[in-house]
Amino acid sequence: MRVNRCSGMEIFELYRGDALLSRHELGARTLEIGRALSCDVAVDDPEVEERHWLLVRRRGTVIALDVSAGKRQRVTEYPLPYDRRVPLGRFHALRRVPPPPLTGEEPAGGPGRDPFREPARELGTDTLQYPRCSASELQISVGRGGEMRTLPFGEVPLHVGRDPENDVRLADSAVSGRHLRLEPCEAGLLARDLGSCNGTFVNGVLVHSALVVDGTTLRVGRTELRITARAERQNDGPRMVAESSSMLEVLGEVRRVARLPWPVLINGESGTGKEGIALALHERSERSKHPFVAINAGGLSRELVESQLFGHERGAFTGAANRHRGVFEQAQHGTLFLDEIGELPLELQARLLRVLETGEVRRVGGEANLVVDTRLVCATHRDLRGMVAEGRFRQDLFYRIARIVIQVPSLRSRPEDLRALVPHFLREISREIGTRTLAPEALIRLLAHEWPGNVRELRNVLSAAATSSTGRIEAEDVERALQRVGGQYAAREVTAEMIKRAVSECCGNQTAAARALGIPRSTLRDRLRQAAGELTRDQ
Secondary structure (H helix, E strand, O other), rough: OOOOOOOOEEEEEEEEEEEEEEEHHHHOOOOOEEEEOOOEOOOOOOOOOOOOOOEEOOOOOOOOEEEEOHHHHOEEEOOOOEEOOOEEOEEEEEOOOOOOOOOOOOOOOOOOOOOOOOOOHHOOOOOOOOOOHHHHEEEEOOHHHHHHHEEEEOOOOEEEEEOOOEEEEEOOOOOOOOOEEEEOOOOEEEEEEEOOOOOOEOOOOEOOEEEOOOOEEEEEEOOOEEEEHHHHHEEOOOOEEEHHHHHHHHHHHHHHHOOOOOOOEEOOOOOOOOOHHHHHHOOOOOOOOOOEEEEHHHHHHHHHHHHHEEEEOOOOOOOOOOOOEOHHHHHOOOOEEOOOOOOOOHHHHHHHHHHHHEEEEOOEEOOEEEOOEEEEEEEEEEOOHHHOOOOOOOOOHHHOOOOOOEEOOHHHHHHHOOOOOOHHHHHHHHHOOOEEEEEEEHHHHHHOOOOOOOOHHHHEEEEEEEEOOOOEEOHHHHHHHHHHHHHHOOOOOOOHHHHHHHHHHHOOHHHHHHHHHOOOOHHHHHHHHHHHHHHHEEE
């Protein structure tokens, strides 16, 4: 019954009376103790609950968390000192084994053994392996759009299920009463199924337990849960601000692929923030200490594109008075962001493909090839697949640059983000022209706009509206700014959901809500009555 202590492992002994029953290892994950056979340590004792304790390492010691009652009572913590038997139920006790004296010998697991990579059979769980991620950086999101709820993680486990005592209660008949527990630990955040009827799926895979990270999707019953970075961590520098589930999924994808060396293609309409996504990829990669170089292929003449990309030697053409390093050389060991790659001429597409295949560039007018080590991130608002079919974009280049594809949604498809972007831009504007606040009617007017220019248009409209205001931006200021910046005003169809949201924003004042939406009060009142009638019929 000997258990070798691996690096970073704690050893616990389970006793019944004076008889030693078993020894167990506690690594960077949690260890569940209870009467249920699926527990990591199953204890046959009438006074031990089905799921009784969680053992977790925290700040140099080991804590036992009493999770027997879920949310019905506050989770109680018991520090477990070395070499002392702690009572467990009526007949059992648990003892934390003191570490052996240092002898200079290698651990039994051999040099370099990683406790995070223990086989599932040794952990007693069906475990998926993920990169480490601190639970304090994460939150759980349920629902979508305006119905989305989020709850951050602390040091206490969160229970998910149908019963009222759960931290996350789900009105889903296919979810068990206590379905899932999310357990912060040294390894990150562990999702553990609690013997549910329909199981827990992590990114589509049925699991007993699994470490989860930012961007992970959990499915319990018919409900989808998402693990995302906490709201205060959604700003990748001053560029990326998000609250919508669709954009949080994009940022989760950015974090997952940032450290990979492969090329990335970012698709999205103009003004959605593709360069911000590219910069976030760079800042979260191992190349972050090296240059980030951006160039717009659509903003250069055909004569200058080749020189800008690959550089030129002195005298290579008329006006080349000095040698010039191209952007591949400028971004050496860093990231090159090539925007609007769909505008690149076919002949230069061939040269770009050769650089990606060989890792070498030759300056215009040069005789020698230069080795470059650059990660390429491309962006476009065009349909490159369609251009390939039409013969306007090389198929071999497309498959080279599209090894990872990130689709950035338009602003009109994620109105939740507008609520986060507006205060963000107002703070930026306030640093230059003084504090500005936004009237509720002005926010409703912004929400009713289609935003064909996306985030870039929103920033410009707010800047224009702020200059015509002395402190508080009203709906009229927004209207003028929309006409000035965007030309023809593009308004959405006023839906019942928008009307209900407008009335709520105006604290029930239907006149103010109708004025903000630009519709007669009688129309607003009729639409509310119609919506109420449809709800009554549905019930």
